[in-house]
Amino acid sequence: MKHVDEYRDPRITRELGAQIRRTSTKPARFMELCGTHTMALARHGLHAMLPDTVSMVSGPGCPVCVTATEEIDRAVKLARTPGVVVATFGDLVRVPGSHNSLAAERAQGAAVEVVYSPLDAVALAAKRPDEQVVFLGIGFETTAPTVAAALLTADQQGLGNFSVLSAHKLLPPALAALLSGPDLGLSGFLCPGHVTTVIGTACYEPVARDHGLPCVVAGFEPADVLAAILLLVKQVEAGESRVEIAYQRAVKPEGNPAAVALMNRFFEPVDAPWRGLGAIPQSGLALRAEFAHLDASKKFDVSVPPAQDHPGCRCGDVLRGLITPPECKLFNTVCAPSTPVGPCMVSAEGTCAAWHRYRRED
Amino acid sequence: MGKPDTILLDHGAGGKASAELVGGLFAKHLGNEVLDQMDDAAVVDLPPGRLAVSTDSFTVDPIFFPGGNIGSLAVHGTVNDVTMRGGRPLFLTVGFVLEEGLPVADLERVVAAMAEAVQEAGVKVIAGDTKVVGRGQADKLFINTTGIGVIPPGLELGAHLARPGDVVLVSGSMGDHGVTIMAAREGLGLEAPLSSDSAALNGLAAGVIVACPGLKTLRDPTRGGLATALNEIAASSGVDMELDEAAVPIDPAVAGVCELLGLDPLYLANEGKLICIVDPDQAQTALEALRAHPLGHSAAIIGRCGGTKPGKVWMNTSAGGRRILDMLSGEPLPRIC
Ligand code: SF4
Numbered sequence A: 001m002k003h004v005d006e007y008r009d010p011r012i013t014r015e016l017g018a019q020i021r022r023t024s025t026k027p028a029r030f031m032e033l034c035g036t037h038t039m040a041l042a043r044h045g046l047h048a049m050l051p052d053t054v055s056m057v058s059g060p061g062c063p064v065c066v067t068a069t070e071e072i073d074r075a076v077k078l079a080r081t082p083g084v085v086v087a088t089f090g091d092l093v094r095v096p097g098s099h100n101s102l103a104a105e106r107a108q109g110a111a112v113e114v115v116y117s118p119l120d121a122v123a124l125a126a127k128r129p130d131e132q133v134v135f136l137g138i139g140f141e142t143t144a145p146t147v148a149a150a151l152l153t154a155d156q157q158g159l160g161n162f163s164v165l166s167a168h169k170l171l172p173p174a175l176a177a178l179l180s181g182p183d184l185g186l187s188g189f190l191c192p193g194h195v196t197t198v199i200g201t202a203c204y205e206p207v208a209r210d211h212g213l214p215c216v217v218a219g220f221e222p223a224d225v226l227a228a229i230l231l232l233v234k235q236v237e238a239g240e241s242r243v244e245i246a247y248q249r250a251v252k253p254e255g256n257p258a259a260v261a262l263m264n265r266f267f268e269p270v271d272a273p274w275r276g277l278g279a280i281p282q283s284g285l286a287l288r289a290e291f292a293h294l295d296a297s298k299k300f301d302v303s304v305p306p307a308q309d310h311p312g313c314r315c316g317d318v319l320r321g322l323i324t325p326p327e328c329k330l331f332n333t334v335c336a337p338s339t340p341v342g343p344c345m346v347s348a349e350g351t352c353a354a355w356h357r358y359r360r361e362d
Numbered sequence B: 001m002g003k004p005d006t007i008l009l010d011h012g013a014g015g016k017a018s019a020e021l022v023g024g025l026f027a028k029h030l031g032n033e034v035l036d037q038m039d040d041a042a043v044v045d046l047p048p049g050r051l052a053v054s055t056d057s058f059t060v061d062p063i064f065f066p067g068g069n070i071g072s073l074a075v076h077g078t079v080n081d082v083t084m085r086g087g088r089p090l091f092l093t094v095g096f097v098l099e100e101g102l103p104v105a106d107l108e109r110v111v112a113a114m115a116e117a118v119q120e121a122g123v124k125v126i127a128g129d130t131k132v133v134g135r136g137q138a139d140k141l142f143i144n145t146t147g148i149g150v151i152p153p154g155l156e157l158g159a160h161l162a163r164p165g166d167v168v169l170v171s172g173s174m175g176d177h178g179v180t181i182m183a184a185r186e187g188l189g190l191e192a193p194l195s196s197d198s199a200a201l202n203g204l205a206a207g208v209i210v211a212c213p214g215l216k217t218l219r220d221p222t223r224g225g226l227a228t229a230l231n232e233i234a235a236s237s238g239v240d241m242e243l244d245e246a247a248v249p250i251d252p253a254v255a256g257v258c259e260l261l262g263l264d265p266l267y268l269a270n271e272g273k274l275i276c277i278v279d280p281d282q283a284q285t286a287l288e289a290l291r292a293h294p295l296g297h298s299a300a301i302i303g304r305c306g307g308t309k310p311g312k313v314w315m316n317t318s319a320g321g322r323r324i325l326d327m328l329s330g331e332p333l334p335r336i337c
Helices: A001-006 A010-024 A035-043 A067-078 A090-095 A100-105 A118-127 A142-154 A171-180 A193-199 A201-212 A222-236 A257-266 A287-294 A317-321 A351-358 B014-032 B070-086 B103-123 B176-185 B202-211 B225-237 B252-259 B281-292
Strands: A026-031 A053-058 A084-088 A113-116 A134-135 A162-166 A188-192 A215-218 A243-245 A267-274 A278-287 B050-058 B088-099 B124-133 B139-152 B167-170 B215-218 B240-244 B273-278 B298-308 B313-316 B322-324
Touching: A010 A222, A010 A278, A026 A035, A026 A222, A035 A053, A035 A188, A035 A222, A035 A351, A053 A118, A053 A222, A067 A084, A067 A100, A067 A162, A067 B313, A084 A090, A084 A118, A090 A100, A090 A113, A100 A113, A100 A222, A113 B176, A113 B240, A118 A134, A118 A162, A134 A142, A142 A162, A142 A257, A142 A287, A142 B240, A162 A287, A162 B225, A171 A193, A171 A201, A171 A278, A171 B176, A188 A193, A188 A222, A193 A257, A201 A215, A201 A243, A215 A222, A222 B124, A267 B322, A278 A287, A287 B103, A317 A351, B014 B103, B014 B124, B070 B103, B070 B139, B070 B202, B070 B215, B088 B103, B103 B139, B139 B225, B167 B281, B202 B215, B215 B281, B225 B240, B225 B273, B273 B281, B281 B298
Parallel strands: A026 A053, A026 A188, A084 A113, A084 A134, A134 A162, A188 A215, A215 A243, B088 B124, B240 B313
Antiparallel strands: A267 A278, B050 B139, B088 B139, B167 B273, B167 B298, B215 B273, B240 B298, B313 B322
């Protein structure tokens, strides 16, 4: 794990912290777009290293958190369907739908399996030929290519009992929606390393050019995050707004065209619902018509009544950076990781979970 | 017909099959002059001092894992609980719940591991019981152990005794057991050299108890890991704590797998490590006493108690930041013990 330790080297991180404190004079408020950054900032206590002038706010970048309630309801409906096994990443099973989470359904006998990769779900389908295995495709451009790879494998193996219920989301349309909404008073974006590895930096250019907001792509180790914040601060101080990559060991400006091609082979953009942000045009991914045989929304009846969110849960405002979790009345009273009300408290990358675990005394 | 090679309901019915199991397997491995009397109750003599008694049921899944099995774990877990209150563990009772269909060979491996653990810990099994339940009513086998120990006169250890200024030590790397079980459960096929740290801590603890009259607290950070145990101590002693993340020993393989699975080793269970809180004057003595024992060779001083915010545990991160180290709450806990 040498590559990790290097970016945690306290001499480097402390020096970066000191440089940020020396450089910053103007108030600046940056949004981290990715849940992994939210967690890295909280877990390594990096907020405590920033000067009072610099604040960080979380955005809509936790894939579990932005999954809409109706999408959970659809998964629950599938899990209740006899002969169907729902395979999904662990976090998602505890997210409350309108009435129940997948975990609650499982406790009542529904077939819900936790897998670590979409390929595990394909293997599950091969092992259980008498059942229909449905993988819940959630996540951004980071995960969508791996789900496409699983679809490719299943298709090549001619597995008739594997399909995907796609609730994938695309980052650039959400970013555009965020910027066209109420003014969040932002000074720049800490951009997600993983997603950018796949789609490249082109999508940030309009943000920097038209909105005058610096965008810096960051990795996930403490030194990566601090180095990116330093670049953001320098741009703010100089009155500039450019796209920069502070994560050159992984990210190329053009992204990963092979991964994008694989994703585009199976998926096409559709309008999609986001928790907290509502419907955003062309912001989700659906399977292309020619792959209907791998599309759970075509193979099964997944129609559900209009979703009901918990009235007190303010995940939507948290996801847009409008409030911090302690401003939600339910935070730490009714809503805690053991009894989550909203997805932001469930996900390991959720902002409410990060505050609960690491920042209660802030 | 020879002996059956799986456990049948008959084995728990009290008849011939039960007798064979008890005589052939349990007595062979765990027998001693008290257990061999096979009477309704064990009768033993105790040295002077107060009794320390602890009971725990073990349901770990999988029952065999790198570094031990459910049998050795059931001995270590209870021996350690008695030890943490200053008790010198002397006796154990053991109850088995077996699922019909369990291979007898598996049971024998488990019981043999218990025998070895009992021997190493220097305790005796003085009473036991076995029940068999139908398929699906238990998962392979569950074990309950109760430990009985004697606290030497004058010794007082407890989670409520830490005071501001006291120094916090751990006896070795954190998270080994928890991560090993999770990796084994999920069949992750990781090549990482993981192994449970399951071990009896009475020998290690005895060294510190003798060396440090200023010892306040011993605690084995099992479920919930170091973070949870320290929060409990901070709350019951009414102190706060400040930890140095870089000082907490973590095995590189454990750190790597945790990174991969998104786990935090400070919340993962240990079954062969202890936390020790001592008077500041004796911190160095405690460190040396721990390091002198094979189970404590990577012991470290990791933090200090304070009096500003009772019940809180803070961590100065390796990166140079600072944050709260909270209790484990609500994480889905698999059966790790
Ligand atoms: S604290 Fe709970 S209820 Fe409030 S916004 Fe977060 S997840 Fe929703």
